[in-house]
Amino acid sequence: MTSDRxxxxxxxxxxxxxxxxxxxxxxxxxxxxxxxxAAGSALFVGLGIAAVIAFCNAVASAQLAACHPSSGGTYLFxxxxxxxxxxxxxxxxxxxxxxxxxxAMAMTFAAYAVPGGGWPQKAAAAVAVVMxxxxxxxxxxxxxxxxRILLTATLGVLLLALVVTSVGEPSAPDPLGAPDxxxxxxxxxxxxxxxxxxxxxxxxxxEEVRRPEMLGRAILISLxxxxxxxxxxxxxxxxxxGADLATSTAPLSDAVTAVxxxxxxxxxxxxxxxxxxxxxxxxxxxxxxxxxAMARERDLPTPLAHxxxxxxxxxxxxxxxxxxxxxxxxxxxxxxxxxxxxxxxxVYYAVANLSALRQPAEQRRWPRALQVLGLAGCLVLAxxxxxxxxxxxxxxxxxxxxxxxVLRRPSVLDG
Numbered sequence: 001m002t003s004d005r006x007x008x009x010x011x012x013x014x015x016x017x018x019x020x021x022x023x024x025x026x027x028x029x030x031x032x033x034x035x036x037x038a039a040g041s042a043l044f045v046g047l048g049i050a051a052v053i054a055f056c057n058a059v060a061s062a063q064l065a066a067c068h069p070s071s072g073g074t075y076l077f078x079x080x081x082x083x084x085x086x087x088x089x090x091x092x093x094x095x096x097x098x099x100x101x102x103x104a105m106a107m108t109f110a111a112y113a114v115p116g117g118g119w120p121q122k123a124a125a126a127v128a129v130v131m132x133x134x135x136x137x138x139x140x141x142x143x144x145x146x147x148r149i150l151l152t153a154t155l156g157v158l159l160l161a162l163v164v165t166s167v168g169e170p171s172a173p174d175p176l177g178a179p180d181x182x183x184x185x186x187x188x189x190x191x192x193x194x195x196x197x198x199x200x201x202x203x204x205x206x207e208e209v210r211r212p213e214m215l216g217r218a219i220l221i222s223l224x225x226x227x228x229x230x231x232x233x234x235x236x237x238x239x240x241x242g243a244d245l246a247t248s249t250a251p252l253s254d255a256v257t258a259v260x261x262x263x264x265x266x267x268x269x270x271x272x273x274x275x276x277x278x279x280x281x282x283x284x285x286x287x288x289x290x291x292x293a294m295a296r297e298r299d300l301p302t303p304l305a306h307x308x309x310x311x312x313x314x315x316x317x318x319x320x321x322x323x324x325x326x327x328x329x330x331x332x333x334x335x336x337x338x339x340x341x342x343x344x345x346x347v348y349y350a351v352a353n354l355s356a357l358r359q360p361a362e363q364r365r366w367p368r369a370l371q372v373l374g375l376a377g378c379l380v381l382a383x384x385x386x387x388x389x390x391x392x393x394x395x396x397x398x399x400x401x402x403x404x405x406v407l408r409r410p411s412v413l414d415g
Contacts (some may be wrong), residue, residue, distance in 0.1 A: 014226075016218045017148045023226040024154055027195025027279075029252055029272040030108065032237055037246035039188035041176040046188030047234060051227050053381065054196040056374025057349040059366045060356035062219045065364045067078055073351040075290050079297070091294045091350035092400040093393075097344020098287045102280060103328035104338060109276035110329075112269050115190070124327040132281050133322030136288070137308070150278035157271025158233065160264060162250045165236040168259025173242025176225070183384060190342060190381040196226060197345050203413075281309065284325075288317040299404060316336040339389025340396070343382055347397070350378040 032043070039046040051169040064077040075091030103125075110119075110125035111309065134368040179185050235250075237245050240255035248254045252272070295304035308315040353375035357368055 002298060009313045013028055017151055020151055020225060021221045023222065024151065024158070024229060024275065024278070025302045028158070028233055029275055031191055031195045032234055033245060033248045033251050034239075035188040035191045036176060038179070038184045038191065040179045040184075040246070042179045042185045043176065043188060043238065044231070044234060046185050046231060047192050048146070049186070049189035049377075050192040050196055051230075053193060053374060053377035054223060054227075056370045056377065057106075057352060058219045060349075060353045060371050060374055063356050063359065063363070063365045064352065066365070067221075067359070073286075073290055073293075074348050074355065075293050077355040078351045081358050082351070084297070084299075084383045086351055086355070087297075088294075088299050088404055089397060089401070090348050091290050091299065093344035093347040093397060094290050095188070095287055095300075095336055096400070097295070097341040097348070097393075098283055098398055099324055100328070100338075100341040100344075102287065102321070102325045103332070104341065105276050105283060106325060106329050109273050112273040112276065122330055126326045128277060128280065129284075129322055129329065132277065132284055133318055135281065136284050136317050137313055150274050150281065151325075154271055154275040154278055157274070159253075160271075161256055161268055162232055162236050164256050164261045164264050165240045165259050168240075168256075168261055169243075170240045170258045173244055173258070176238065176243050176246065186381060186384045190346075190384055192230075193381060194338070194345070195340050196223070197349075238349065247355040284318070284321060288314045288321050291317040291321065298408070318325070319341050339385050340392045343385055343389050343393030344364065344396075346382040347379045347393070350382070352377055353378065 032156045035046055035094045038045050059144070061074070063078075064074070064081070068076055068080050073090075075087050075094065075095065076089070078090045079087030106125040106129050109128050109322075114124045179188075184204055237251050237255050239259045240344070241248060241251065243256070244258075245251055251270075253265045253268045255267055256262070291300055291304055294300040295317065304314070304317040304320060306316045307313065353371045356366075357371040357375065382393075
């Protein structure tokens with residue numbers, strides 16, 4: 001008789017790598033430019049706000065995961081602490097938002113790897129999704145091992161860019177201007193928060209770590225490393241590009257060129273492609289774990305709850321996600337979907353903070369004030385997103401709620 005449980009094979013280091021590979025992905029190569037355009041000289045204020053909210057979300061996730069060490073992340077936490085509907089809202093927002101993020105990562109990879117656009121670029125994105133989907137189906141330890149390789153390559157390229165931009169002398173760039181309003185700074189924080197969100201992948205792997213109590217340590221280590229790295233990268237970009245950072249489409253590539261090190265530009269481009277692959281790999285693993293948990297509770301089709309008896313991964317959910325992402329990268333322009341993805345992620349973390357806030361005293365590891373701050377921060381940043389993104393996000397959440405009302409049996413709904 002085969003088990004439908006996932007294997008506990010990951011150690012602390014593996015969990016840290018999965019989180020870092022998700023955070024230190026395309027965001028660090030792209031998020032600083034639009035954030036600088038919004039916040040100007042207050043860029044690091046926006047970064048600080050994003051880091052504080054990310055820290056609040058991280059400790060809430062860690063506190064919850066230690067008490068509920070099963071696959072599903074905030075979907076599970078919301079169900080256990082607040083009730084089935086709260087869990088569904090969190091899980092639905094996560095699955096839909098992160099499916100869009102998977103497509104965005106694949107398309108960003110292709111933009112770096114196959115310049116010029118068109119169908120060759122779309123085909124490259126689709127191939128990347130297929131190959132990494134196959135990798136995730138070979139087992140979680142292989143996923144963590146590949147994530148480690150991609151993360152090592154990414155960190156190496158980032159280190160090269162930091163050294164080059166620190167040693168080189170840029171040609172006196174114009175400084176960043178002041179922001180027009182507080183809203184601009186908060187919008188920058190929302191953009192930069194998108195780059196921090198990878199630590200959620202650690203919580204979604206709670207059923208596959210050897211010791212669930214180490215999840216908090218893994219989340220905080222990965223978040224701390226990411227904050228330090230983002231500050232260093234931001235300082236290097238501002239020094240090299242100044243006001244030009246706000247209009248750059250490839251900030252790190254432009255930065256090394258601006259300090260007279262054009263030879264490093266192709267290396268940085270390769271590193272960006274590797275970072276996107278690392279983020280895509282972690283996203284593919286994390287989304288399917290939430291999908292697995294939702295299918296177990298019949299909030300998604302029950303066949304998606306199947307676990308491969310050999311590799312002990314949610315194989316059907318992995319295939320379904322891979323197919324959905326391939327369709328998106330081949331047919332949809334996802335630039336406008338990034339805001340929607342951010343909206344879904346912020347809803348997800350709002351439920352996480354509310355769940356942690358409601359935990360009993362014996363399960364608490366952090367002050368309630370952190371969850372209050374995290375909840376308020378998520379709601380404010382979500383409201384600061386473009387109106388179209390907010391309305392689209394609310395519409396998709398409403399469709400999911402209506403679907404659950406129609407498809408679930410009344411006896412189950414009453415629970």
